Structure formats: C-alpha cells, structure tokens
Amino acid sequence: MTRARTFDPSTTLSQVVDLFASKGYSETSMEDIVQTTGVSRYGLYGTFGNKRELFEQALERYAEGMGKQSFLRLLEPGASLDHIRKIFDDRVADICCSEANRGCLFIHTAMELAPQDEELRGVLQRFMKRISKAFAIGLDSAKGRGEIHKDVDVDKAGELLTSSMFGLVVLGRTGFPRETLEGIVDSTLNSLKSAPVD
Amino acid sequence: MTRARTFDPSTTLSQVVDLFASKGYSETSMEDIVQTTGVSRYGLYGTFGNKRELFEQALERYAEGMGKQSFLRLLEPGASLDHIRKIFDDRVADICCSEANRGCLFIHTAMELAPQDEELRGVLQRFMKRISKAFAIGLDSAKGRGEIHKDVDVDKAGELLTSSMFGLVVLGRTGFPRETLEGIVDSTLNSLKSAPVD
DNA sequence: ACAAAATCAGAACGTACGTTCTGATTGTTA
DNA sequence: TAACAATCAGAACGTACGTTCTGATTTTGT
Numbered sequence: 288m289t290r291a292r293t294f295d296p297s298t299t300l301s302q303v304v305d306l307f308a309s310k311g312y313s314e315t316s317m318e319d320i321v322q323t324t325g326v327s328r329y330g331l332y333g334t335f336g337n338k339r340e341l342f343e344q345a346l347e348r349y350a351e352g353m354g355k356q357s358f359l360r361l362l363e364p365g366a367s368l369d370h371i372r373k374i375f376d377d378r379v380a381d382i383c384c385s386e387a388n389r390g391c392l393f394i395h396t397a398m399e400l401a402p403q404d405e406e407l408r409g410v411l412q413r414f415m416k417r418i419s420k421a422f423a424i425g426l427d428s429a430k431g432r433g434e435i436h437k438d439v440d441v442d443k444a445g446e447l448l449t450s451s452m453f454g455l456v457v458l459g460r461t462g463f464p465r466e467t468l469e470g471i472v473d474s475t476l477n478s479l480k481s482a483p484v485d
Numbered sequence: 486m487t488r489a490r491t492f493d494p495s496t497t498l499s500q501v502v503d504l505f506a507s508k509g510y511s512e513t514s515m516e517d518i519v520q521t522t523g524v525s526r527y528g529l530y531g532t533f534g535n536k537r538e539l540f541e542q543a544l545e546r547y548a549e550g551m552g553k554q555s556f557l558r559l560l561e562p563g564a565s566l567d568h569i570r571k572i573f574d575d576r577v578a579d580i581c582c583s584e585a586n587r588g589c590l591f592i593h594t595a596m597e598l599a600p601q602d603e604e605l606r607g608v609l610q611r612f613m614k615r616i617s618k619a620f621a622i623g624l625d626s627a628k629g630r631g632e633i634h635k636d637v638d639v640d641k642a643g644e645l646l647t648s649s650m651f652g653l654v655v656l657g658r659t660g661f662p663r664e665t666l667e668g669i670v671d672s673t674l675n676s677l678k679s680a681p682v683d
Numbered sequence: 684a685c686a687a688a689a690t691c692a693g694a695a696c697g698t699a700c701g702t703t704c705t706g707a708t709t710g711t712t713a
Numbered sequence: 714t715a716a717c718a719a720t721c722a723g724a725a726c727g728t729a730c731g732t733t734c735t736g737a738t739t740t741t742g743t
Contacts, residue, residue: 447672450653455652
C-alpha cells in the first residue's frame with residue numbers, strides 16, 4: 288500500500304534505553320537519539336510520541352529487560368542465593384567495566400523525574416516493588432535450601448537488597464573500583480546467613 | 486571606597502545548595518538561582534564564577550555541612566552505634582517528609598556529572614571515601630563498646646553503610662513511605678551485631 | 684557634596700533544545 | 714507502469730538556557 292518503515296521499533300527502543308540509561312533524561316537530546324539510532328525525527332515521533340512518552344516506553348522496556356534477564360529466575364522453584372548473587376555480579380559488571388558508562392534508568396528516573404512526575408513515580412514504584420518481591424521470593428527459596436538464616440524476614444530483606452543495588456550503582460558511577468563493590472555485595476549477602484537481632 | 490555587596494555569599498551558597506540538592510544540575514537554571522536567592526546575575530557570576538563553578542562550590546559546601554552536622558561526631562571518642570543510627574534517621578527524615586523534596590547532591594553529581602567530569606568525579610570520590618572512613622571509625626568505636634560484633638571488618642562495613650545511605654535516598658525519591666526506609670535502616674544496622682560469615 | 688567604582692536589574696546575544704513542517708523519495712497496490 | 718501515501722532528511726520555529734553587556738543606582742572616601 289505504501290512505503291514501510293525502514294527501522295525496527297523494538298531494536299530502536301533498545302538503543303534508546305541504552306542512551307537514557309547512561310545519560311539520563313535531560314542530558315539525552317532527541318538529536319542524540321536520531322544520531323545513535325539512525326531513525327528520523329519523523330519516525331521517532333510517529334512511532335513513540337514525544338520525548339517524554341519515548342522515555343516512558345524506554346523505562347518500561349528497561350524494566351522488562353531486567354526482569355527477563357535477571358529476576359525471572361528468582362520466581363522459579365529452586366532459586367538459590369547464588370541466583371541473587373549473580374544479579375548483583377551482573378549489575379556490578381554492567382556498571383564498572385562498560386565502555387558505554389551504562390548507568391541505571393531507575394535511578395535516573397528517581398532523581399530527575401519522579402518528584403515532579405506523578406505518573407512516572409507510580410511506574411517506578413511498581414517496578415521497585417516488583418524487584419523487592421522477586422528478591423523476597425528468591426530469598427524464601429534460598430531459606431528453604433538452608434542458604435540464609437531461617438529467621439530472616441524475606442520481605443524486609445528484599446527491600447534491603449533493592450536499596451543496596453541502587454547504592455552500588457551510585458558508587459560505581461563515581462568510579463569506585465570493582466573490588467570495592469564486590470566487597471559490599473559480599474557483606475550484604477553474607478549478612479543474610481546470620482541470625483537477625485532484635 | 487565603593488558600593489558593597491547586598492548579599493551574603495555564604496547564605497546565598499546555602500540556598501544554592503538546596504536548589505541543586507533537590508533538582509540536580511541541569512534542572513536548576515541560573516534564573517531559578519536568581520529568583521530563589523534574590524541575587525543578581527552580576528553578583529552570582531562575580532562571586533562564584535559560572536554555573537559549573539558555582540555547583541562545585543555548592544558541592545563542597547554540601548559535603549562540609551554533612552560532615553559538621555552528621556559525621557564529625559563519629560570521629561570523637563565514645564561514638565556509638567546510635568550516632569550512626571541518627572545519621573540514617575536524619576537522612577530518612579530529610580528525604581521523606583520535606584516539602585522541599587530535598588534529594589542528595591552526591592547522587593545527583595554521581596548520576597549527572599561524574600562520568601563526564603573527571604574533576605567532579607575526583608571530588609566526589611574523596612567525599613565518599615571520607616564518609617566511609619568516618620563510618621568505619623564510628624563502627625570501631627561502637628565495636629569497643631560491644632555494640633557490634635567484634636569480627637566485623639569496619640572498613641568494609643563503612644563502605645556498605647555509605648552505599649546503603651545512597652540506596653535509601655533513591656527509594657525515598659521514588660516515594661516509598663518512611664516506614665519502609667526505617668525498616669531497611671534497622672536491618673542494615675542490626676546485621677552488624679551478628680557474627681559475619683565466611 | 685562630589686566623584687569614582689562597583690553594584691544592581693534586566694536587556695541582549697548566541698546556542699541548543701523539542702517539536703513541527705516541507706519538499707523530495709520510496710515502495711506498494713491497482 | 715502509474716499513482717498514491719507514508720516515509721525520510723533536514724530546514725524552520727519557538728522557547729529556554731548560560732552568559733555577557735548596559736545604563737542607572739548606590740555607597741564610600743575625600
């Protein structure tokens with residue numbers, strides 16, 4: 288009937304995710320996106336809407352990717368502490384040694400946009416609660432395997448792990464060496480093996 | 486000899502700190518600063534230099550304020566776990582219940598500027614190391630008082646606390662309730678009371 | 684009181700951005 | 714093959730920003 292798109296919206300969105308994840312919302316211009324993706328403004332606006340809407344879709348995709356890539360296996364039976372550890376290791380590797388200086392779209396959203404954008408704040412809260420819940424489920428499974436202490440409150444510990452993950456990213460962004468971050472991960476996860484006090 | 490400044494650079498800088506701490510670098514315009522401080526552009530540029538240099542001084546002041554207000558007492562003899570807990574409580578109160586939506590200048594710097602600004606990244610690293618060290622010294626004192634387990638590596642634990650603090654701010658920014666953050670603080674600090682594993 | 688010098692408020696300038704518009708191009712259908 | 718319709722590249726537009734400039738104002742020392 289007519290000329291077809293010359294780009295694949297899905298792969299374009301992936302590239303946009305990378306841009307936003309490394310530079311945040313304000314520091315990423317539409318010109319950046321046009322240059323990086325090779326997609327025309329016409330294509331971008333026609334397919335994704337304006338910058339704000341594009342960001343929202345990128346955030347959704349980012350969360351989806353984190354879920355499929357990292358957190359989904361925590362929901363499966365047999366999830367272990369090593370699965371949780373792997374999530375942190377991947378995160379550390381992602382931050383420290385990437386040429387792309389990849390950051391974290393969640394933190395960028397929380398710091399840049401969440402306070403003034405109620406909708407995005409709600410989206411972000413949902414994602415973070417989902418992450419905490421996934422951690423909690425994984426921890427519960429790990430508890431069943433005797434890998435963490437039986438008295439650990441997995442819901443609270445899940446929130447703690449979520450918070451820890453963000454703290455790590457902040458440290459990684461300021462250039463702390465990988466060993467430092469790995470040490471923090473070790474301490475955090477090992478603390479789950481002891482009996483909680485109070 | 487000549488007309489004097491009509492503003493106090495020190496209090497002006499404090500106001501600028503608040504602005505940058507809540508909205509970050511890019512989202513804070515010089516016009517915002519002029520309006521909030523009531524200081525003319527002439528005065529701002531003449532006293533502090535350009536926006537980037539003003540930000541650097543604000544960051545320095547911010548760190549100084551955090552030190553004097555929170556971390557200095559950790560260096561004094563007799564520092565206890567409660568002193569550390571108070572730092573976290575203050576932080577939580579600062580984030581959750583402020584009308585000003587006060588954020589964290591360190592995180593904003595880490596996410597917005599650090600990757601591309603080597604100098605600021607260095608400054609930020611120094612501040613964060615100082616915080617970790619202060620935590621470590623406080624923890625060492627707390628250990629002497631029998632408040633945390635004797636086998637805790639205070640240096641590593643100091644880095645963990647620093648990282649945790651940032652994670653908390655990110656969660657606070659996305660609107661999580663105060664109780665959630667307080668629960669994380671409790672878990673984090675209580676984990677120092679048990680014997681570390683491995 | 685007067686002159687000098689630094690202040691202030693705001694206009695002015697150049698740049699960069701998000702968004703829209705336009706003419707040319709392309710691919711598909713009839 | 715001819716024509717239509719949606720595409721593309723990039724120009725164009727309005728806005729907002731950081732920074733500089735300007736004329737009026739104010740304060741201090743003589």
